Amino acid sequence: MIPVAGAVSLNLSLAFAILTLFAIGFYIRYNDFRLFLTGQRLSLASSGLSVISTIILTNELILGNFDLDYVAHYTSNETPLLYKITALWAGQSGSMLFWLAILSIYAIIVVLQNRKEHHLLMPWVIIVITIVQLFFLGMTNFVTNPFEPTNADFIVMNGNGLNPLLQNPTMAIHPPMLYLGYVGFTIPFAFAIAALIKKDASSLWIKTIRRWTLVTWLFLGIGIILGGWWAYLELGWGGYWAWDPVENASFMPWLTGTAFVHSIIIQEKKNMLKIWNMILIILTFTLCIFGTFLTRSGVMSSVHSFTASGLGPLFFGFVILILIVSYSLLYVRRKHFQTEKQLESFTSRESGFLFNNVVFVVMCFAVFWGTIFPVISEAVRGTKITVGAPFFNQINIPIGLILLFLTGVGPLLAWRNTSKESLIKNFTFPLIVAFIIVGLLLALDITGNAMMTLSLSGFVFTTIVIEFWRGIRARTRKFDESIISAFIKLIQKNRSRYGGYISHLGIVLMFVGFSGHAFDIEDEWGLQIGAKETVGNYEIELDALSEEERPNHYAYIANLNIYTSGGEFVTDLHPEKRIYFHRDPNPDKRQPHSELDIYSTIVRDIYSIFTGVDPKNQVGYFKIMINPLVQWVWIGSYFLIIGTVIAMWPVKRGKNELE
Amino acid sequence: MNWNDAILIFIIFVSMAWYVIQPMMGSPISKPSNDENVNAYTRQKIILMDQIKELEMDYEIGTLNKNDFIQQRNQFKRDISTLLQKIKSQTS
Amino acid sequence: MNSKNKFIFAVSGVILVFVIWVYWVSTSPSEGAKSMVTFVTIDNLIDDYENERVRLGGRIQDGSIQISKSNLLDVHFMLDQGDESVKVHYSKTRPDLFKNGVEVIVEGVYTGGIFKADMLQTKCASRYEGDLRDESEYSMEEVEI
Numbered sequence: 001m002i003p004v005a006g007a008v009s010l011n012l013s014l015a016f017a018i019l020t021l022f023a024i025g026f027y028i029r030y031n032d033f034r035l036f037l038t039g040q041r042l043s044l045a046s047s048g049l050s051v052i053s054t055i056i057l058t059n060e061l062i063l064g065n066f067d068l069d070y071v072a073h074y075t076s077n078e079t080p081l082l083y084k085i086t087a088l089w090a091g092q093s094g095s096m097l098f099w100l101a102i103l104s105i106y107a108i109i110v111v112l113q114n115r116k117e118h119h120l121l122m123p124w125v126i127i128v129i130t131i132v133q134l135f136f137l138g139m140t141n142f143v144t145n146p147f148e149p150t151n152a153d154f155i156v157m158n159g160n161g162l163n164p165l166l167q168n169p170t171m172a173i174h175p176p177m178l179y180l181g182y183v184g185f186t187i188p189f190a191f192a193i194a195a196l197i198k199k200d201a202s203s204l205w206i207k208t209i210r211r212w213t214l215v216t217w218l219f220l221g222i223g224i225i226l227g228g229w230w231a232y233l234e235l236g237w238g239g240y241w242a243w244d245p246v247e248n249a250s251f252m253p254w255l256t257g258t259a260f261v262h263s264i265i266i267q268e269k270k271n272m273l274k275i276w277n278m279i280l281i282i283l284t285f286t287l288c289i290f291g292t293f294l295t296r297s298g299v300m301s302s303v304h305s306f307t308a309s310g311l312g313p314l315f316f317g318f319v320i321l322i323l324i325v326s327y328s329l330l331y332v333r334r335k336h337f338q339t340e341k342q343l344e345s346f347t348s349r350e351s352g353f354l355f356n357n358v359v360f361v362v363m364c365f366a367v368f369w370g371t372i373f374p375v376i377s378e379a380v381r382g383t384k385i386t387v388g389a390p391f392f393n394q395i396n397i398p399i400g401l402i403l404l405f406l407t408g409v410g411p412l413l414a415w416r417n418t419s420k421e422s423l424i425k426n427f428t429f430p431l432i433v434a435f436i437i438v439g440l441l442l443a444l445d446i447t448g449n450a451m452m453t454l455s456l457s458g459f460v461f462t463t464i465v466i467e468f469w470r471g472i473r474a475r476t477r478k479f480d481e482s483i484i485s486a487f488i489k490l491i492q493k494n495r496s497r498y499g500g501y502i503s504h505l506g507i508v509l510m511f512v513g514f515s516g517h518a519f520d521i522e523d524e525w526g527l528q529i530g531a532k533e534t535v536g537n538y539e540i541e542l543d544a545l546s547e548e549e550r551p552n553h554y555a556y557i558a559n560l561n562i563y564t565s566g567g568e569f570v571t572d573l574h575p576e577k578r579i580y581f582h583r584d585p586n587p588d589k590r591q592p593h594s595e596l597d598i599y600s601t602i603v604r605d606i607y608s609i610f611t612g613v614d615p616k617n618q619v620g621y622f623k624i625m626i627n628p629l630v631q632w633v634w635i636g637s638y639f640l641i642i643g644t645v646i647a648m649w650p651v652k653r654g655k656n657e658l659e
Numbered sequence: 660m661n662w663n664d665a666i667l668i669f670i671i672f673v674s675m676a677w678y679v680i681q682p683m684m685g686s687p688i689s690k691p692s693n694d695e696n697v698n699a700y701t702r703q704k705i706i707l708m709d710q711i712k713e714l715e716m717d718y719e720i721g722t723l724n725k726n727d728f729i730q731q732r733n734q735f736k737r738d739i740s741t742l743l744q745k746i747k748s749q750t751s
Numbered sequence: 752m753n754s755k756n757k758f759i760f761a762v763s764g765v766i767l768v769f770v771i772w773v774y775w776v777s778t779s780p781s782e783g784a785k786s787m788v789t790f791v792t793i794d795n796l797i798d799d800y801e802n803e804r805v806r807l808g809g810r811i812q813d814g815s816i817q818i819s820k821s822n823l824l825d826v827h828f829m830l831d832q833g834d835e836s837v838k839v840h841y842s843k844t845r846p847d848l849f850k851n852g853v854e855v856i857v858e859g860v861y862t863g864g865i866f867k868a869d870m871l872q873t874k875c876a877s878r879y880e881g882d883l884r885d886e887s888e889y890s891m892e893e894v895e896i
Contacts, residue, residue: 037682384790
């Protein structure tokens with residue numbers, strides 16, 4: 001049976017969204033406040049219907065209603081419940097609906113939160129959000145409808161099921177996190193456009209969107225990190241970042257978003273960079289739509305599949321439309337957002353922020369260039385060229401190091417201008433630390449990018465410690481507190497400042513993790529039981545091979561003993577070779593899958609992949625990698641997340657403060 | 660489509676339509692401007708007070724020189740007192 | 752020079768350095784060998800690209816996979832592009848999706864009639880989220896009414 005209610009809700013949602021535009025439009029024209037109230041309710045109703053429709057589709061996925069083409073494609077009777085739900089964003093039409101549902105939930109929150117606030121901006125905010133909703137409503141209603149029935153001539157008994165690679169808890173939360181991030185930037189964008197239309201250059205709305213932006217930016221960051229984590233634990237090539245177009249698609253808005261998160265501080269504090277902020281938020285939102293487009297349209301596999309799917313040109317048109325309309329609006333309104341205040345000195349906090357921003361945007365363009373180069377090359381010259389990870393690494397490592405350097409320099413600079421004496425006073429110690437690290441590394445024969453990264457990390461780490469120390473000293477002087485209570489109070493009372501520094505610390509630790517990549521070692525061979533091979537400073541011995549039949553797969557399990565080259569036992573690892581659908585009579589339908597095993601310490605990971613098995617001769621084939629310092633990437637991520645949460649945590653206000 | 664579905668959809672639609680149209684039933688109202696201004700002023704005041712705190716922090720840890728600190732703090736204080744007067748005139 | 756121009760000058764300087772940097776990396780032959788690789792068709796490969804590092808996409812011919820008895824990592828197979836086909840040799844870890852009839856991308860050098868690949872990707876490797884509809888139009892259990 002076809003769930004008509006889902007499809008009809010989607011139709012009605014579209015109708016209500018169009019009516020929203022009319023109601024708010026008439027309100028702006030005739031200024032009858034009843035129309036605005038109706039418009040708000042229409043927007044709530046339209047969003048509510050989109051959410052209902054998504055719930056209905058999720059329900060059908062759980063029930064396994066294979067009369068729906070989408071359900072039949074992405075679930076099967078054997079799919080576990082969790083992955084029946086995650087199938088909602090496994091395919092194209094479902095993920096479009098999911099996008100719409102998240103935007104609708106955000107829209108409901110924004111409308112309810114601001115019922116009594118921003119009366120001048122809100123009509124336009126609702127209009128902008130509704131237009132974005134309309135785009136996705138149009139998609140899900142007319143282009144790629146998730147409620148499409150299966151071929152009526154057949155009764156589908158069982159569906160295709162979800163790719164076993166996607167059946168992993170990390171993969172279950174990675175896409176929703178990314179989507180929460182992508183979609184969330186719609187809200188600051190909507191406020192920015194509304195402010196442009198109403199010529200509102202005040203800091204009031206900036207305050208409103210600051211927390212939105214941070215939350216959204218955090219979601220996007222968590223999504224990116226989870227993606228890397230999943231790739232590392234599941235895909236079995238030993239890395240966490242491949243500069244794949246899909247990864248780049250999420251990284252680009254994160255970069256411009258990071259720039260925006262920094263530069264609105266300047267707008268809040270100094271009332272500067274207002275036009276630049278507009279440019280950034282428009283760019284970030286566009287990149288979010290562009291990212292969805294890259295992931296979903298198939299443009300990256302070939303230009304030709306781009307036009308074939310029908311989705312590509314629509315998305316592309318939408319992106320161009322957003323860019324043209326937003327930037328023309330900004331151009332028309334530029335006079336209202338200019339400031340008389342000017343940057344005065346290169347060695348000032350303001351210019352630190354400015355250059356950090358420029359470098360973030362520059363990095364974004366570098367990634368963009370590498371990502372779309374194959375597409376342009378195919379379209380213009382007819383030959384397809386692929387751009388691999390070495391290109392991105394080579395181009396981005398210097399830019400990343402400059403960013404790392406600026407992370408350390410910025411906080412030590414004074415507002416407006418830093419005097420020569422305080423420059424010397426503040427930078428002497430961090431520079432000494434950096435040079436000591438350089439010396440130590442040279443003694444260990446470590447040079448190149450790894451040396452640069454580690455010494456800069458030391459530099460930035462020291463500046464962060466100094467920052468905390470200066471704050472603590474200021475407090476102990478003023479309030480007569482112990483150092484520890486001053487430290488805690490310092491963070492409590494200045495959440496955004498010190499939360500930010502904790503995030504910076506996270507970034508430093510992540511860079512330490514990245515630097516380990518330069519020392520990765522890998523090797524692969526076949527091993528008979530009892531045989532040993534050497535990789536780096538370790539010896540790998542195949543101790544035993546066993547087999548086991550489990551509910552949905554057949555597994556070969558290896559027992560590897562790891563020794564140091566001195567013969568000392570380190571650990572044992574149990575990578576598996578699994579065959580999913582192993583009972584299928586057609587061997588090509590069976591799906592092999594390598595389950596990794598990793599021994600992880602803060603110094604290095606030993607990463608084992610069971611690549612193949614020859615049961616007759618009792619030979620197992622293995623790929624072993626020694627990846628130094630990888631754990632610091634994950635540790636850094638925790639700091640990044642905790643710092644951001646501290647920075648955006650709402651401040652409790654006493655009653656007297658409000659009056 | 661069976662009857663259950665049809666009735667369900669009908670009920671959802673009618674209740675939503677009623678919810679949406681309800682505000683239009685009343686007599687025309689103009690924007691509640693007074694309250695809103697007071698709200699905006701209050702929030703602006705809070706922003707300014709936060710900024711003074713930030714300024715003091717910057718000054719204490721030495722990333723702001725004394726002249727700038729005094730000048731900017733006085734500016735913020737003037738802005739706050741203007742706002743307070745505006746709030747007063749609106750509420751009385 | 753007033754301070755506004757000074758900053759415009761500095762920012763443009765940063766951008767100019769960056770543009771030169773991107774241009775240099777995009778065109779430099781040293782690293783470029785590995786970072787940017789041309790996709791070719793089998794036709795072109797045999798005529799124009801012998802002994803040059805290229806990428807090749809195609810379908811693994813049904814039943815053509817030959818795995819060496821002595822070393823399971825060693826594999827030969829035929830890569831099809833329509834009517835054209837070429838013999839490929841690969842001896843590293845194969846992705847899990849590697850099997851008969853699957854679309855793959857290989858990177859390597861064509862010499863003496865054999866394409867020696869040192870990189871092999873199955874086509875969907877990077878797009879697990881992607882819509883698999885075109886590749887498996889109803890490959891599920893169906894019962895005709």
